[in-house]
Amino acid sequence: MRFSSIDIVCHVVDNFGDAGVVYRFAKEFLLAHPLCRVRILCDDLAPLAAMCPGIDVLRPLQELRGLTIVDSRALAPSVGQLGAADIVVEAFGCDIPEPYRELLLPRARAWINLEYLSAESWVDGYHKRQSLWSGFGPRKYFYMPGFTKNTGGVIIDTRVEQLKPDIAAHRTDYANGFLEPFGLGGAATGDCLLGTVFTYSRGFDTLLRDVQNAGKRSFLFVCGEKAQQGMRATLQRLNGEMLGESQFRFGAAFVLFMPFVPQQRFDELLCVSDFNFVRGEDSLVRAILAGKPFIWSAYVQEKRYHLVKVDALCTAFAQYFGDSLVFDRYRELLKSFNDCGEESEEQATGEHFDCFFKDLKKVERSTREMSYFMTRNCNLVKKFSDFLSEIS
Amino acid sequence: MREAQDLRVGNTLKIGNDLFLVTKFSYNKGARNASMVKMKLKNLETGSIAEAVHKASDKFEDIVLERRKMQFLYSSGDFYTFMDQENFEQMDLTKDDLGDALNFLKEQMSIDVVLYGARAVGVELPINIESKITYAEPAVRGDTGGKVMKTAKTETGYELQVPLYINEGDVIRIDTRNGDFVSRA
Numbered sequence: 001m002r003f004s005s006i007d008i009v010c011h012v013v014d015n016f017g018d019a020g021v022v023y024r025f026a027k028e029f030l031l032a033h034p035l036c037r038v039r040i041l042c043d044d045l046a047p048l049a050a051m052c053p054g055i056d057v058l059r060p061l062q063e064l065r066g067l068t069i070v071d072s073r074a075l076a077p078s079v080g081q082l083g084a085a086d087i088v089v090e091a092f093g094c095d096i097p098e099p100y101r102e103l104l105l106p107r108a109r110a111w112i113n114l115e116y117l118s119a120e121s122w123v124d125g126y127h128k129r130q131s132l133w134s135g136f137g138p139r140k141y142f143y144m145p146g147f148t149k150n151t152g153g154v155i156i157d158t159r160v161e162q163l164k165p166d167i168a169a170h171r172t173d174y175a176n177g178f179l180e181p182f183g184l185g186g187a188a189t190g191d192c193l194l195g196t197v198f199t200y201s202r203g204f205d206t207l208l209r210d211v212q213n214a215g216k217r218s219f220l221f222v223c224g225e226k227a228q229q230g231m232r233a234t235l236q237r238l239n240g241e242m243l244g245e246s247q248f249r250f251g252a253a254f255v256l257f258m259p260f261v262p263q264q265r266f267d268e269l270l271c272v273s274d275f276n277f278v279r280g281e282d283s284l285v286r287a288i289l290a291g292k293p294f295i296w297s298a299y300v301q302e303k304r305y306h307l308v309k310v311d312a313l314c315t316a317f318a319q320y321f322g323d324s325l326v327f328d329r330y331r332e333l334l335k336s337f338n339d340c341g342e343e344s345e346e347q348a349t350g351e352h353f354d355c356f357f358k359d360l361k362k363v364e365r366s367t368r369e370m371s372y373f374m375t376r377n378c379n380l381v382k383k384f385s386d387f388l389s390e391i392s
Numbered sequence: 393m394r395e396a397q398d399l400r401v402g403n404t405l406k407i408g409n410d411l412f413l414v415t416k417f418s419y420n421k422g423a424r425n426a427s428m429v430k431m432k433l434k435n436l437e438t439g440s441i442a443e444a445v446h447k448a449s450d451k452f453e454d455i456v457l458e459r460r461k462m463q464f465l466y467s468s469g470d471f472y473t474f475m476d477q478e479n480f481e482q483m484d485l486t487k488d489d490l491g492d493a494l495n496f497l498k499e500q501m502s503i504d505v506v507l508y509g510a511r512a513v514g515v516e517l518p519i520n521i522e523s524k525i526t527y528a529e530p531a532v533r534g535d536t537g538g539k540v541m542k543t544a545k546t547e548t549g550y551e552l553q554v555p556l557y558i559n560e561g562d563v564i565r566i567d568t569r570n571g572d573f574v575s576r577a
Contacts, residue, residue, distance in 0.1 A: 092422075092423075092426060093422075093447045115422060115426075116422045116423035117423070118422065118423060120420070122418070122420045122430075126420070126428060126445050129430065129443065129444060129445035130445070131445055131446050131447075131450070132407045132412070132444045132446075133407065133444075133446055133452065142428070281423060305421055
């Protein structure tokens with residue numbers, strides 16, 4: 001299919017995940033198709049503005065680095081003036097806003113539901129399937145991101161891929177750049193342990209104790225309000241030392257509360273760190289692509305269905321482990337870390353990280369292999385572009 | 393109108409000007425409680441088969457076709473023969489017509505056969521059916537916590553996950569919409 005314009009429609013459910021994936025997809029799509037008009041239509045510009053400085057939340061229509069950003073809440077009176085797009089992407093089945101659906105969607109040539117990422121095996125069977133429900137005009141398809149060649153892949157960030165060798169070569173400099181605002185510039189050395197903590201609200205008692213036992217000077221960059229609330233409560237329980245409003249110490253571990261980190265800086269932080277605790281979809285993908293050991297904090301779902309998602313991720317990851325004992329320990333840790341029914345600042349789950357820190361290098365090797373595979377075989381934007389040329 | 397997630401094998405939908413019979417149905421949960429369904433649909437006019445994916449909340453116009461209570465007699469090759477219990481008329485359905493219902497079909501079973509004009513086009517299963525377990529994996533010692541499941545096979549050859557306490561010879565209740573174990577009968 002020939003196309004010269006694409007609209008990506010996004011509804012912000014909560015947090016930054018939906019808008020973050022959409023922004024990254026739009027950026028990469030424009031890079032792959034520089035002559036294409038790429039528009040994001042989002043019903044809340046605040047998360048976008050936080051992740052990509054330069055976006056003005058008060059402007060309903062704006063251009064930024066080649067992308068057109070539209071506040072879809074302001075659509076009704078002027079939707080006709082926007083003009084239709086050849087391709088309409090409905091991000092995460094968000095439902096296209098009424099005025100757009102009535103006036104512009106019927107003029108599109110394809111309507112694609114870009115779904116959430118999942119490692120579950122059923123995803124293969126749903127990928128690229130057509131929907132017969134197309135009362136609004138164009139044919140509708142489902143595009144399923146995933147971790148195998150038969151799925152839609154994951155968004156590979158070109159800029160990060162280009163930056164990775166430099167980060168690896170000058171890791172200590174990059175690390176000190178992140179420590180500088182805390183007055184710790186120069187504190188990072190070649191043998192210190194760096195980690196990010198970006199999870200849903202939870203307790204970190206066992207993590208702090210096991211980081212201690214790793215026997216290295218360590219720096220934990222805690223990102224996001226929920227992880228910071230959980231960490232603050234944990235430090236109070238464990239009598240951590242408060243060094244400043246956003247800086248704590250627990251034995252040899254410095255715990256640093258990061259201000260909001262824009263997308264590009266967050267990607268760099270994941271690559272600099274020795275391990276990453278990440279939550280949601282996009283950060284999980286970034287952690288895998290960073291090639292560093294990660295612990296995934298899954299979005300808690302009804303009837304503990306998130307445990308099924310965690311198990312599926314482990315199954316997808318298993319093939320990259322040479323040592324089955326290391327994998328078994330890692331799988332157990334991921335399961336116990338996520339074995340919770342709801343968010344809590346208490347240490348509500350029974351995980352232990354001693355083996356994780358002991359196995360860090362082996363898990364890193366496996367993550368790098370997965371990253372290598374994904375980068376070469378599962379580039380979502382490339383696969384998405386191929387799919388567009390498949391459909392007539 | 394009916395949401396996609398409420399459909400099941402044997403239902404008939406009108407999409408555009410065409411009538412489709414649902415012959416296979418699966419439901420899957422996406423992230424953040426978003427869900428999707430995949431269906432195999434048979435066009436009742438042309439007989440062509442389409443496989444389609446929908447958001448669980450997509451709405452369809454459902455059409456109620458005539459149903460007749462019939463008894464499944466036997467299968468021979470690709471054909472499955474049913475008999476009207478009132479007038480003893482026999483009708484054949486194919487594997488494609490039956491779709492997922494094949495997982496639960498037992499001889500002598502009484503079932504709703506869906507008719508399009510005078511022609512049998514499919515069957516509609518009750519939401520729950522009972523079936524006997526003919527094979528169950530032994531429970532692994534120590535696997536007693538949480539919702540640990542094991543693989544079992546029913547008398548119709550259907551494989552599913554059942555709780556550890558289910559053994560060969562037990563009769564269980566199965567939800568025909570998703571093929572999941574419900575309870576011990």
